[in-house]
Amino acid sequence: xxxxxxxxxxxxxxxxxxxxxxxxxxxxxxxxxxxxxxxxxxxxxxxxxxxxxxxxxxxxxxxxxxxxxxxxxxxxxxxxxxxxxxxxxxxxxxxxxxxxxxxxxxxxxxxxxxxxxxxxxxxxxxxxxxxxxxxxxxxxxxxxxxxxxxxxxxxxxxxxxxxxxxxxxxxxxxxxxxxxxxxxxxxxxxxxxxxxxxxxxxxxxxxxxxxxxxxxxxxxxxxxxxxxxxxxxxxxxxxxxxxxxxxxxxxxxxxxxxxxxxxxxxxxxxxxxxxxxxxxxxxxxxxxxxxxxxxxxxxxxxxxxxxxxxxxxxxxxxxxxxxxxxxxxxxxxxxxxxxxxxxxxxxxxxxxxxxxxxxxxxxxxxxxxxxxxxxxxxxxxxxxxxxxxxxxxxxxxxxxxxxxxxxxxxxxxxxxxxxxxxxxxxxxxxxxxxxxxxxxxxxxxxxxxxxxxxxxxxxxxxxxxxxxxxxxxxxxxxxxxxxxxxxxxxxxxxxxxxxxxxxxxxxxxxxxxxxxxxxxxxxxxxxxxxxxxxxxxxxxxxxxxxxxxxxxxxxxxxxxxxxxxxxxxxxxxxxxxxxxxxxxxxxxxxxxxxxxxxxxxxxxxxxxxxxxxxxxxxxxxxxxx
Amino acid sequence: xxxxxxxxxxxxxxxxxxxxxxxxxxxxxxxxxxxxxxxxxxxxxxxxxxxxxxxxxxxxxxxxxxxxxxxxxxxxxxxxxxxxxxxxxxxxxxxxxxxxxxxxxxxxxxxxxxxxxxxxxxxxxxxxxxxxxxxxxxxxxxxxxxxxxxxxxxxxxxxxxxxxxxxxxxxxxxxxxxxxxxxxxxxxxxxxxxxxxx
Numbered sequence: 001x002x003x004x005x006x007x008x009x010x011x012x013x014x015x016x017x018x019x020x021x022x023x024x025x026x027x028x029x030x031x032x033x034x035x036x037x038x039x040x041x042x043x044x045x046x047x048x049x050x051x052x053x054x055x056x057x058x059x060x061x062x063x064x065x066x067x068x069x070x071x072x073x074x075x076x077x078x079x080x081x082x083x084x085x086x087x088x089x090x091x092x093x094x095x096x097x098x099x100x101x102x103x104x105x106x107x108x109x110x111x112x113x114x115x116x117x118x119x120x121x122x123x124x125x126x127x128x129x130x131x132x133x134x135x136x137x138x139x140x141x142x143x144x145x146x147x148x149x150x151x152x153x154x155x156x157x158x159x160x161x162x163x164x165x166x167x168x169x170x171x172x173x174x175x176x177x178x179x180x181x182x183x184x185x186x187x188x189x190x191x192x193x194x195x196x197x198x199x200x201x202x203x204x205x206x207x208x209x210x211x212x213x214x215x216x217x218x219x220x221x222x223x224x225x226x227x228x229x230x231x232x233x234x235x236x237x238x239x240x241x242x243x244x245x246x247x248x249x250x251x252x253x254x255x256x257x258x259x260x261x262x263x264x265x266x267x268x269x270x271x272x273x274x275x276x277x278x279x280x281x282x283x284x285x286x287x288x289x290x291x292x293x294x295x296x297x298x299x300x301x302x303x304x305x306x307x308x309x310x311x312x313x314x315x316x317x318x319x320x321x322x323x324x325x326x327x328x329x330x331x332x333x334x335x336x337x338x339x340x341x342x343x344x345x346x347x348x349x350x351x352x353x354x355x356x357x358x359x360x361x362x363x364x365x366x367x368x369x370x371x372x373x374x375x376x377x378x379x380x381x382x383x384x385x386x387x388x389x390x391x392x393x394x395x396x397x398x399x400x401x402x403x404x405x406x407x408x409x410x411x412x413x414x415x416x417x418x419x420x421x422x423x424x425x426x427x428x429x430x431x432x433x434x435x436x437x438x439x440x441x442x443x444x445x446x447x448x449x450x451x452x453x454x455x456x457x458x459x460x461x462x463x464x465x466x467x468x469x470x471x472x473x474x475x476x477x478x479x480x481x482x483x484x485x486x487x488x489x490x491x492x493x494x495x496x497x498x499x500x501x502x503x504x505x506x507x508x509x510x511x512x513x514x515x516x517x518x519x520x521x522x523x524x525x526x527x528x529x530x531x532x533x534x535x536x537x538x539x540x541x542x543x544x545x546x547x548x549x550x551x552x553x554x555x556x557x558x559x560x561x562x563x564x565x566x567x568x569x570x571x572x573x574x575x576x577x578x579x580x581x582x583x584x585x586x587x588x589x590x591x592x593x594x595x596x597x598x599x600x601x602x603x604x605x606x607x608x609x610x611x612x613x614x615x616x617x618x619x620x621x622x623x624x625x
Numbered sequence: 626x627x628x629x630x631x632x633x634x635x636x637x638x639x640x641x642x643x644x645x646x647x648x649x650x651x652x653x654x655x656x657x658x659x660x661x662x663x664x665x666x667x668x669x670x671x672x673x674x675x676x677x678x679x680x681x682x683x684x685x686x687x688x689x690x691x692x693x694x695x696x697x698x699x700x701x702x703x704x705x706x707x708x709x710x711x712x713x714x715x716x717x718x719x720x721x722x723x724x725x726x727x728x729x730x731x732x733x734x735x736x737x738x739x740x741x742x743x744x745x746x747x748x749x750x751x752x753x754x755x756x757x758x759x760x761x762x763x764x765x766x767x768x769x770x771x772x773x774x775x776x777x778x779x780x781x782x783x784x785x786x787x788x789x790x791x792x793x794x795x796x797x798x799x800x801x802x803x804x805x806x807x808x809x810x811x812x813x814x815x816x817x818x819x820x821x822x823x
Contacts, residue, residue, distance in 0.1 A: 009778070059778025064771050090804030094780045124803050202770060225639070230770040238782040251803050265798050265807070266756055266791030361809040365795040368811075466775045466814060469798065469807035 001042075001049040004157075005074055007102065008086030009095060010057030011352070011470040013114040013144055015039065016479055017086065018054045020144035021154075037490055038070070045154045053080065059094070059468065061101050062203065062234075066395040072205050075107065076190070082108040082160035089119035089126060089141075090471065093245030100241050103135060103163030105198070106191025110160040111139040112153060118471075123253035131248040136164030145476050162191075169197075169236050172227055176200045176218035183212035201233045261472055264358070271362030275377075278359060282346050283384060290339040290416070297334050305330050321507040328503035331547030332495060339416040340491055343385035344484035347378070352475035352483075357467060364465055370447055371454025373397050373463045376406040383413040387583050389491050390415075391590035400595070401459035404603060405450050407591055411582050411607040412446040414439065417546035418579045424550050426575035429563045434572060438579055441614075445580060449610060498586040502544035515541055525612075529573050530619045532557075535566070539577050546584040573619045580611030638664060638671040643680065643690070643698035652689040747822045751797060752815035754789045760820035761786050767817050779808035781818070 006014040022041035039054040055074050056067035063069035075083070085102055087095030099111050111131075119126065132139040138159045141149050169177070180196035188195065198206040199215035200222075207215075222229045264270055305326065312323035350356040356378065364374040375396055383390035387410050394403040414422055426434035454460055509515040515537055522536035531539075538552035553574070554560045562571055582588055582604050591600040641662045646653055659668045672688055675681040680694035690698055754760060762785050767773050780801035781787065788800040790807060797815040799808055810818075 060774040062771050062774030064775055088804075088806075091780060091802055091806040092804070093802055094778060094806070097777060119804060122804055231773065234770060234773050234777060235783060238777040239784065242782060242784050245803075249803055257800075257805055262790050268793045357809075361796060361798065364809065364811070365793055368795050464772070464811040464813055465796075465809060466772060466779060466811065467809045468779045469809055471804075471806070 001051055002082075003051045003053065003078075003080040004160075005053045005055055005078065005080045005083045006086065007055055007071065007075065007083050007098065008057060009059055009088065009091070009098065010468065011354075012057065012086040012088045012095065013142075014054050014057065014086055015483060016144035016476075017084070017112065017114075017142065018052055019479065019482055020147050020150060021045070021050075022052060037487075038074075039486060045157060048158075050157075052084075053078070058098070060097065061105075061198075062201075063205070064398045069205070072203075075102065075105070076205055076209065082110065084157075084160075085109050085111050086142075087111055087113050089113050089116040089124065090122060091468075092119070092124070092126060092249050093241050094468075096245050097238055097241035099135065099137075100165060100167070100237060100244070103137065103165050104167055104191065104237070105194035106162055106189075108160050108162050109137050110153075110157060111135065111137055112142045113139065114142055114144065116141045117143060117148075122256055123251050125250050125252060127248040131244070134165065134244055134248065137161060145479065165240075167197075167237055167240050170232060172222060172225075173200060173229055173232050173236075176215070176222055176229060179218045180212055180215035182214055183210045197233060200229050202230050258472060261358075265361060265469075268362065268365055271358070272366065275359045275362045278350070278355065279381065282343070282350075282381060285346060286339055286342045286385065287419075290342050293338040293342075294334055297338070301330070301334065317507075317511050320511050321504045324507035324510075325500045325503040328499050328506075328545045328548065329496070331545070332499045337488070337492075340385045340389065341484060341488050343382060344487045345480060347381060348480045348483045348487075349475055352473070352480055354470040354472045357469045360465070360467055361469060368460075368463050368465075370451040371460040371463050372405050372409075372450050373402045374465060375467070376402065376409070379406045380409055380413055383410040383415060384419075385416055386491070386495075387413075387415045387587040388495055388590045389487065391587060391594055392494070394594060397462075399459075399462040400599075401454075401457045402462045403594060404457065404599070405453055405459055407594065408449050408453055408603060408607060409446040410587075411611065412442040412449065412580055414442060414579050415546075415583055415587075417549075418583055420547070421549050421578045422575055425553070425562060425578075426571055429571050430568055434575070438572075438575060441576075442579060445610070445614060449607070494590065495586055498589050499545070502585045506541055506544040506548075509541065528616050528619065529577060531570055531573060531577075532566075535570075535574055539574070542578060542584075543581075544585055546578075549578055569619075569623060573615055576615040576618060577612065580614060581608045638662065638667040639675055640701050642668060642671045642675060642688075643694060644702050646681065646688065646690045647695065647698040647702050651695060652687065654686045655683075655688060656686060658688070749820055749822050750816055751787075751789075751799070751810070751818035751820050752792075752812050754792070754797075754820070754822065756789050756791050758789045759786065759823040760789070761823060762818060762820050764819040765817060766819070767814060772814065776810070776814070776818075779810075780806060781808055781810065786823070787820070 006018060008014050018039060018041055022043040037056075040051060041054075042049060042051050044050070053074065055071040058068045058071045061072050061075070063072055074080075083102060085095070085099045087099060095113075099109070102109055113126070113128070116126070128139050128141065138156050138161075140153050140156055142153050143149060168174070177193065177196045177200055180199040181192050183199065184192040184195045186192070195206055195210070196215070199210065199212050200219060202219065219229055264274060309323045309327050312319040312326070347356070350359070359377055360374045363377055367374040367376065376394075378396060379390040379393045382393050390410050390413075391407055394406045397403050397406060422435045422438050426438060454463075506515075509518075518540075519533045519536070522540060523533050526533040526536045529536075534556040535553065537556050538549045541552060542549035553562065557565050559565060566574065582591065588600065588604055591604060594600070595603065642658055645658050645661055649657075655669065655672060658672075659665050662668050672681065672683065675694065676683050676688075679691055680697055681688050682691055748763075749760070751760070751762075762781060762783050764783060765773060765776060765781075767776065776782065781799065785801055790798040790800050792798075793812075795812050797810050797812060799810060800806065801808055
């Protein structure tokens with residue numbers, strides 16, 4: 001079986017090619033030691049079995065985020081037979097730069113040019129045969145969305161080979177490369193010269209592998225004599241890409257521009273208004289559609305599930321734990337999954353249409369002021385559905401500091417489970433103003449926390465953006481659904497074991513009566529919050545299973561009409577305390593996976609203390625009950 | 626590996642010696658060079674290194690440029706002149722002449738075109754351009770390679786013709802490349818991109 005990696009810039013059509021070649025047979029798995037999703041799928045082409053590995057999109061081989069780092073790690077370290085480098089014909093030289101970088105590294109490859117029809121429509125003409133000759137690798141046109149020219153791609157896939165283009169640098173760089181090459185053992189799969197170039201370029205991942213003192217010395221000497229080898233190499237390589245692109249492409253007419261797009265991009269106020277409308281629209285569609293699906297599913301499934309739970313709950317501890325697990329999974333899947341899936345659908349729709357890129361640009365002026373990279377809007381939007389995938393999606397941000405900021409914001413962005421408490425407790429008992437107040441306050445707290453943390457961590461430098469704005473394109477629904485479904489599968493895989501673990505722990509505490517016995521310990525914080533001690537049980541144990549908080553509250557209070565036993569102020573306090581925190585053990589698990597145990601626990605304590613402090617402050621304000 | 630650009634005093638002294646010799650018809654005494662440049666130890670060390678690199682010849686106290694040295698000195702001279710003009714006309718006092726000269730020297734830029742542009746007062750920073758302006762990128766003074774790689778990756782690189790689509794306080798959006806692709810560039814980065822306005 002041949003293993004093939006798909007490499008290309010973001011939005012170049014890697015996933016579409018993967019789907020077109022392999023159908024629905026795509027598996028998702030994390031790259032070892034990380035939470036970055038890698039999609040793999042097999043297909044038999046020309047009578048031979050191939051496994052395709054879809055790598056996260058990269059602009060260049062010098063990682064600015066964890067995702068980009070993984071792509072480079074795969075290129076440098078994974079075992080594969082060749083690469084398919086996807087190039088967007090409408091941004092020809094950008095993709096060419098990536099292809100040239102891989103050719104220099106000695107990666108056998110085939111160049112697949114996507115969006116060539118769109119490029120032709122724009123008057124761009126590319127000499128594919130000339131380009132193929134120049135690079136020394138096959139260059140084929142594809143249209144994976146319409147399955148256009150796939151036969152030619154499949155026919156030529158076996159011709160993938162190492163290119164013959166060699167980039168020559170200035171003498172001083174060449175001398176340094178000659179020294180660095182001694183560190184690369186003979187027989188290395190990739191080009192020794194290509195790896196030596198990356199050593200002189202200061203590529204941290206190649207250094208990690210070869211620890212080349214000679215290269216370090218050569219770089220130090222070059223710098224001492226006023227050179228900047230990194231800049232020299234990058235610029236020379238980019239110059240080659242530009243030169244080749246100019247030689248083999250031309251434009252017949254002035255580029256057609258989207259005037260409306262440019263108008264929207266040029267006015268920050270229109271942009272902010274558009275972003276706000278998109279976010280509100282996203283929430284409205286998710287809440288309304290998700291709510292209807294949930295109601296429908298609940299109506300059909302809940303009587304049977306309740307019967308099963310009731311039967312199991314009276315069959316000893318094992319049965320009780322099983323009942324609690326089913327109850328938790330049912331709550332998770334029925335209450336959260338439809339929201340998450342619809343959110344994923346809409347988010348992929350935004351991504352594929354190019355709107356998400358524009359939101360990143362629109363919000364930049366605002367987010368930069370608080371030290372946050374504007375792409376953090378993606379985890380924040382996801383966080384309105386569920387904090388777990390939102391936490392893992394922070395890997396798209398540059399640097400750990402930015403990831404910490406985005407994860408911190410998530411503690412105050414209510415997920416769907418917290419939303420059900422906000423609407424089901426505060427909304428139902430106090431009216432529509434209460435949820436609005438809690439959301440607004442959460443938003444303000446998130447901004448303040450991010451700004452303060454950004455100053456403490458010195459994260460402002462990482463808030464500088466250089467982003468591609470892909471052209472506005474009509475997304476293909478089949479692709480959108482397929483991407484959203486793959487993400488949902490990943491979500492289920494992460495969440496299910498943690499939901500069951502949380503449910504079993506809670507079952508043990510409840511079955512043994514420890515939950516009730518802990519009331520004494522919970523009395524002091526209850527006094528601070530001016531809540532009855534029993535109300536602390538759902539607050540504390542809700543951390544194990546957030547979706548059961550309302551049911552737990554009803555059980556400990558002995559009624560579902562909370563305003564008969566709690567004052568309005570207490571209802572608001574309870575809802576705030578449930579909302580402003582790292583919501584559950586599953587979200588904490590995701591934080592640990594992303595930030596490491598030490599940093600995750602530190603952040604968890606800080607965020608929960610902030611949430612508790614703000615709630616306690618409100619509880620102790622001399623306001624009418 | 627530190628990402629920040631480093632300009633050593635030794636390297637600058639070497640360039641200063643070459644430039645000084647060129648200004649004095651390729652020949653001078655070390656004593657006179659020290660008088661002009663200053664820093665006796667640095668100059669003597671620089672001369673020794675330049676001699677070992679075959680850029681200058683030394684006979685007792687007299688030093689003169691070799692052919693290779695003359696070629697290098699001319700290049701440096703152009704860059705220094707360019708940098709000084711850039712500082713005066715475009716960059717203000719943000720970076721020193723030496724720093725700019727070194728930064729520019731290592732970029733593959735069209736020096737003649739740049740000088741012509743300077744004479745016509747057409748050199749500017751990307752951040753200074755208004756929407757609708759066309760310009761050609763001639764130099765990028767971004768110190769971090771990861772940012773440079775990203776800029777190149779989104780199509781903004783020396784030699785590339787660009788059009789400014791929009792400009793706000795924090796962001797410049799440019800169109801780069803054949804397909805009118807757009808790239809959003811932080812203003813802090815745009816302030817480090819030197820362009821010739823077309």
